[in-house]
Amino acid sequence: MPRTSLAPSPRSRVKRTPEKARYDAATLHAILDACPVVHVGYVIDGAPFVTPTLAWRVADRIYWHGAAASRMLRSLDGAAVCLTATLTDALVLARSAFEHSANYRSVMVMGHATLTTDPKAKAAQLERFVELHWPGRWAALRPMTVQELKATSVLSMPLDEASAKVSTGMASEAKGDETWPVWSGIIPLTQTTGAPLADPAARPADMPAHVRDYVFGRITR
Amino acid sequence: MPRTSLAPSPRSRVKRTPEKARYDAATLHAILDACPVVHVGYVIDGAPFVTPTLAWRVADRIYWHGAAASRMLRSLDGAAVCLTATLTDALVLARSAFEHSANYRSVMVMGHATLTTDPKAKAAQLERFVELHWPGRWAALRPMTVQELKATSVLSMPLDEASAKVSTGMASEAKGDETWPVWSGIIPLTQTTGAPLADPAARPADMPAHVRDYVFGRITR
Numbered sequence: 245m246p247r248t249s250l251a252p253s254p255r256s257r258v259k260r261t262p263e264k265a266r267y268d269a270a271t272l273h274a275i276l277d278a279c280p281v282v283h284v285g286y287v288i289d290g291a292p293f294v295t296p297t298l299a300w301r302v303a304d305r306i307y308w309h310g311a312a313a314s315r316m317l318r319s320l321d322g323a324a325v326c327l328t329a330t331l332t333d334a335l336v337l338a339r340s341a342f343e344h345s346a347n348y349r350s351v352m353v354m355g356h357a358t359l360t361t362d363p364k365a366k367a368a369q370l371e372r373f374v375e376l377h378w379p380g381r382w383a384a385l386r387p388m389t390v391q392e393l394k395a396t397s398v399l400s401m402p403l404d405e406a407s408a409k410v411s412t413g414m415a416s417e418a419k420g421d422e423t424w425p426v427w428s429g430i431i432p433l434t435q436t437t438g439a440p441l442a443d444p445a446a447r448p449a450d451m452p453a454h455v456r457d458y459v460f461g462r463i464t465r
Numbered sequence: 466m467p468r469t470s471l472a473p474s475p476r477s478r479v480k481r482t483p484e485k486a487r488y489d490a491a492t493l494h495a496i497l498d499a500c501p502v503v504h505v506g507y508v509i510d511g512a513p514f515v516t517p518t519l520a521w522r523v524a525d526r527i528y529w530h531g532a533a534a535s536r537m538l539r540s541l542d543g544a545a546v547c548l549t550a551t552l553t554d555a556l557v558l559a560r561s562a563f564e565h566s567a568n569y570r571s572v573m574v575m576g577h578a579t580l581t582t583d584p585k586a587k588a589a590q591l592e593r594f595v596e597l598h599w600p601g602r603w604a605a606l607r608p609m610t611v612q613e614l615k616a617t618s619v620l621s622m623p624l625d626e627a628s629a630k631v632s633t634g635m636a637s638e639a640k641g642d643e644t645w646p647v648w649s650g651i652i653p654l655t656q657t658t659g660a661p662l663a664d665p666a667a668r669p670a671d672m673p674a675h676v677r678d679y680v681f682g683r684i685t686r
Contacts, residue, residue, distance in 0.1 A: 255509075255512075259535070259536055260532055260534070260535045260536070281551065281553050281567075283504035283506075283515050283517075283549060283551070284515075285504075285506040285513035285514065285515035285547075286513050287508050287511065287512070287513050288476075290508065290545065291476070291508070291545045291547070291575065292506035292507050292508050292513050292514075292545060292546065292547045293506065293513075293547050293573075293575075294504050294505075294506035294515055294547045294548070294549040294573065295549070295573075296504075296549060296551040296553075296569065296571055298567065311481055313481070314480070314481045315480055315481070324511065324512045324513060325513065326506075326512070326513045326514050326515045327515070328504060328515040328516070328517060330502065330504070330517035332502050332517075334659075335598075335679075335681070337599070337602075337676065339606060339607050339667075340606055340607045340609065340613070341591060341592075341595055341603065341606050341609050341613075342609060342610075342613040342616075342617065344595070346502075346519065348517065350517055352514075352515065352516075354512070354514075370562060371562075374562055374565070377556075378558070381558075381647075382562065384647045385560060385561055385562050385645075385647055386560050386561045386639075386642050386645045386647075388561065388562050388563060389563075392561070392562075392563040395563075396563065414664040414665075414666065415664065418607075421607050422666075422667075422668070423668050424606075424607045425668065425670055426602075426605045426606055426607075426670060426673075427663065427667075427670045427671065427672050427673055427676055428663070428664045428667045428670075429661055429662050429663040429664045429667070429676075430661065430662050430664075431658060431659065431661045431662075431676065431679055431681070432658070432659030432660070432661075432662065433656060433657070433658060433659065433681050434656075434657045434659060435654060435655070435656055435657070436654070436655045436656070436657040437652060437653070437654060438555075438652065438653030438654065438655060439653070440650055440651065440652045440653075441650050441651050441652075441653065442648065442649070442650040443635040443636065443649045443650045443651075444635075445635065445643075446560075446643075446648075446649045446650070447643070447644050447646065449646055449647060449648045449649075450648065451648050452648055455558065455648055455650075455652065458556075458652055460556070460652070460654050
């Protein structure tokens with residue numbers, strides 16, 4: 245049963261602009277679901293690393309995967325991780341430089357990563373990832389081999405220690421700036437999905453609905 | 466004089482899929498210029514944090530800013546940082562789950578952050594940020610106050626230890642998969658700039674060219 249709210253820990257509580265903070269599961273889940281490209285932060289020899297990767301959510305956990313041989317994947321089992329998902333919705337142009345900002349929805353998840361070791365569980369998690377984005381595709385693919393499954397690592401982390409920040413609307417202008425004669429407003433930004441391009445080297449195949457209707461960041465549960 | 470190539474250090478050398486690695490300044494600069502929203506990774510009490518922020522490049526340095534009071538900004542002067550910029554260009558659908566991937570352009574910059582302490586230098590860096598995106602806007606804004614400048618921190622880092630990864634094209638299929646009967650190809654993704662929306666509470670002002678012609682990720686040098 246998914247929780248409906250997450251109590252922030254001292255470090256996951258939003259300090260700056262706390263009025264933008266959200267801790268309810270519905271908001272966190274919606275942002276993570278809409279943002280499949282995330283940035284995973286980890287520490288090696290005291291130095292930070294930030295790797296972009298694809299991630300997917302199942303209930304109260306966030307999952308990501310990669311080559312079992314990669315630096316990130318090898319370093320992360322049991323290690324401290326910060327996973328951040330960010331959607332930039334607009335640039336906000338105010339009448340002072342200081343009040344310029346962005347509208348965004350972001351989630352920061354802190355915790356320790358767990359490697360999935362059971363091959364069956366790992367295969368099921370990878371299937372879930374494909375099916376969330378492209379329902380029906382997994383069964384149509386050439387089946388995964390034992391070797392491919394071995395070469396792939398899946399990591400996950402609970403959403404226990406997570407917070408969202410949501411910034412919307414027009415700029416809040418400094419007092420006295422209301423009549424300064426410069427254009428102010430927002431420039432909206434959207435991640436747009438283009439028309440799919442079939443591999444010209446592939447045997448022609450009809451474009452399935454799961455490709456034709458795909459919209460980046462819209463998944464099916 | 467900007468360098469034309471950056472020799473990778475042991476940790477900035479790309480290990481996975483080294484054929485996608487780029488170390489030339491032109492490629493690094495182009496990706497950073499096209500990707501103003503970056504993710505900054507840092508370490509507090511041994512734990513990683515990843516914060517999204519706006520960044521801008523001047524010659525061989527990458528700059529970012531924020532509230533002087535913020536956790537990130539206070540923690541970072543002289544500290545180890547990894548700044549990652551990622552543009553996702555397409556999802557790549559292969560005939561096996563294993564060969565599914567994304568096309569992307571990313572840059573990872575490692576190093577130590579430096580806080581700009583001189584107020585004049587800081588003001589000039591903030592002006593540069595605004596002018597790179599919206600030429601002519603700085604002079605039209607209500608001038609920045611001493612207090613606003615104090616409340617803003619600017620950090621920067623050289624591009625000395627940086628690498629890019631660029632992934633393009635169709636999937637490389639596993640041998641034997643060439644005739645598997647499933648649609649394969651790519652789904653292109655683009656960050657789209659919408660029509661600017663004037664603040665309805667603002668005194669009407671003509672939309673200047675720097676707003677009308679703005680395209681996210683296209684800057685003017």
